Amino acid sequence: MYQAGNLVKKLAEKHGRSRHSLMPILQGIVEKHNYLTDEVMVEVAKELEISAADVYGTASFYTFLDTQVRGKYIIRICKTITCSMKGKNDIIQTIEDMLKIKVGETTSDKLFSLIETNCIGWCHKAPAILINEVPYTELTSEKVVEIIKGYMQK
Amino acid sequence: MKNKGLTKVDLIFEKVDLKEVLTKAIKMSSDEIIQQVLLSGLKGRGGAGFPTGLKWKYASVEKEPDKYIVCNADEGEPGTFKDREILDRVSYKVYGGMAIASKAIGAKYGIVYLRGEYRFLLPQLMKELESFHKTIDELGYNFRIRYCLGSGAYICGEESALFESIQGERGEPRNKPPYPTSSGVFFKPTSINNVETLVTVMMIIQHGAETYNQLGTKDSRGSKVFSVSGDTPTPGIFELELGMSVQQFVNEFGDGDTKAVQIGGASGFCVPRKKFNETVIGFEGVPTGGSMKLFNSSRSMYNVLHNYLDFFAEESCGQCTPCRIGTQQLLKGVQKVKKGEVKSTYLNEMVKLADTMKIASKCGLGQSVGNAFRTIVENFKEEIIY
Numbered sequence: 038m039y040q041a042g043n044l045v046k047k048l049a050e051k052h053g054r055s056r057h058s059l060m061p062i063l064q065g066i067v068e069k070h071n072y073l074t075d076e077v078m079v080e081v082a083k084e085l086e087i088s089a090a091d092v093y094g095t096a097s098f099y100t101f102l103d104t105q106v107r108g109k110y111i112i113r114i115c116k117t118i119t120c121s122m123k124g125k126n127d128i129i130q131t132i133e134d135m136l137k138i139k140v141g142e143t144t145s146d147k148l149f150s151l152i153e154t155n156c157i158g159w160c161h162k163a164p165a166i167l168i169n170e171v172p173y174t175e176l177t178s179e180k181v182v183e184i185i186k187g188y189m190q191k
Numbered sequence: 192m193k194n195k196g197l198t199k200v201d202l203i204f205e206k207v208d209l210k211e212v213l214t215k216a217i218k219m220s221s222d223e224i225i226q227q228v229l230l231s232g233l234k235g236r237g238g239a240g241f242p243t244g245l246k247w248k249y250a251s252v253e254k255e256p257d258k259y260i261v262c263n264a265d266e267g268e269p270g271t272f273k274d275r276e277i278l279d280r281v282s283y284k285v286y287g288g289m290a291i292a293s294k295a296i297g298a299k300y301g302i303v304y305l306r307g308e309y310r311f312l313l314p315q316l317m318k319e320l321e322s323f324h325k326t327i328d329e330l331g332y333n334f335r336i337r338y339c340l341g342s343g344a345y346i347c348g349e350e351s352a353l354f355e356s357i358q359g360e361r362g363e364p365r366n367k368p369p370y371p372t373s374s375g376v377f378f379k380p381t382s383i384n385n386v387e388t389l390v391t392v393m394m395i396i397q398h399g400a401e402t403y404n405q406l407g408t409k410d411s412r413g414s415k416v417f418s419v420s421g422d423t424p425t426p427g428i429f430e431l432e433l434g435m436s437v438q439q440f441v442n443e444f445g446d447g448d449t450k451a452v453q454i455g456g457a458s459g460f461c462v463p464r465k466k467f468n469e470t471v472i473g474f475e476g477v478p479t480g481g482s483m484k485l486f487n488s489s490r491s492m493y494n495v496l497h498n499y500l501d502f503f504a505e506e507s508c509g510q511c512t513p514c515r516i517g518t519q520q521l522l523k524g525v526q527k528v529k530k531g532e533v534k535s536t537y538l539n540e541m542v543k544l545a546d547t548m549k550i551a552s553k554c555g556l557g558q559s560v561g562n563a564f565r566t567i568v569e570n571f572k573e574e575i576i577y
Contacts, residue, residue, distance in 0.1 A: 056360075057377075060357075064340055067342075068337060094361055095361055096345065099341075099342035100343035100344065101307045105412055115347075117498065118269060118457075118498045119269075119484065122490065140499060154271070154343065155267075156271075156273050156345075158266060158267075158308060160426070161272060161418065163420070170307075170311045172308075185574050
């Protein structure tokens, strides 16, 4: 849970209060708070004068608009064929061992979530992950440990 | 069949003088631009291959004053990563192509729909967009482009689902007709073109349709950017003249042990070794949006098929029954065959299901699941069963 404060209002002012602004508003909230709470979706609905079901309907369609609790750093590992062929499972194992969570889970300090995702467009440099919006490619177990350590120290 | 072999070209990423090309385009009439693009024989580079000139012609005759050019940068097909590279290296040519398209159809607004996975590129792209806007202002041309971001949904690469997403809705494809050229984004006449298509248009206006025409074959004009991955010593992005055979492609990119090439991603076709020679890469053979995946003999084609079916079951928008249920049943079905829970003849039933999905699904997703399914099952039956 988080308090969005006046973020929804600010985003609505920036993008406009039409239904067409729903995606950038939801994306703006996720950028700051990593996922969408029921409360924040109701607030968006009020701000745009549409039903909360409409907001939830749109949000729940998109994998990057999470409606369940996610950590500050969302690690998305590509599971599509080339990454899968080039050692995606080893990378998952390394991250799971390091963070003591399984795929789909979030660390208890809410710092990291580990999720599998479909092709992220780095097949020529597989295996690849996204941490929030930043891609990391041609990963090895050693490399991914260093990358995650970097995020722990941020 | 006349075969042109494998020729590398460098047109897409070649540096051009944006101002010079746009000055030329702005002086041309809408009809002249459309004629040039029709003459060039250019077909859409996103995968579906609709003639670009024809699309523009349809959009240009619409009477509605508000029209849109949408650049489809929702590159989600597994194994495709060329549009990211194009945007990263020559976004000004994409914007230039959009301006030419806007002149052709009479649009004042452009939207680039960028997949959420490429969001990291946005700051750089916005900076380049600003300088592009300056250039067209100097030329006195009235046109504005803005960005919309996706949020991780493969289906939004489908044109009408993409419009829905821009409008803040679930990315569920619309019924067609009406087609985008009469009712697209915000239900206004829209030309939606792939990133690479728009860059190619820059090239056609710059060099002329006749020069462009010299590349490629009768059915597949020009060159194409290929995304090469899988079991290859040289994965990456390569611009090649169209018209080569799969064998020629494998000679260049294979690791000496290639048993199959998946052309066109998960929604494309699997070509086995015995058909490498006879299969042409292009609209006369196997068309592709650029995804080329090589598999060597160490790979299980069951795993490849399972991976694709799992992908489709997740990415189906769930709106129409043939696709929603079909993708799930195909996935369960191959698992059952593999485990020996059903007879291998069950595969024939599943091919029938895939055929039904091709006819009955609402959009390209459900319609194309059968491509990979049929070509993998037919050519690698033993690997699926045992």
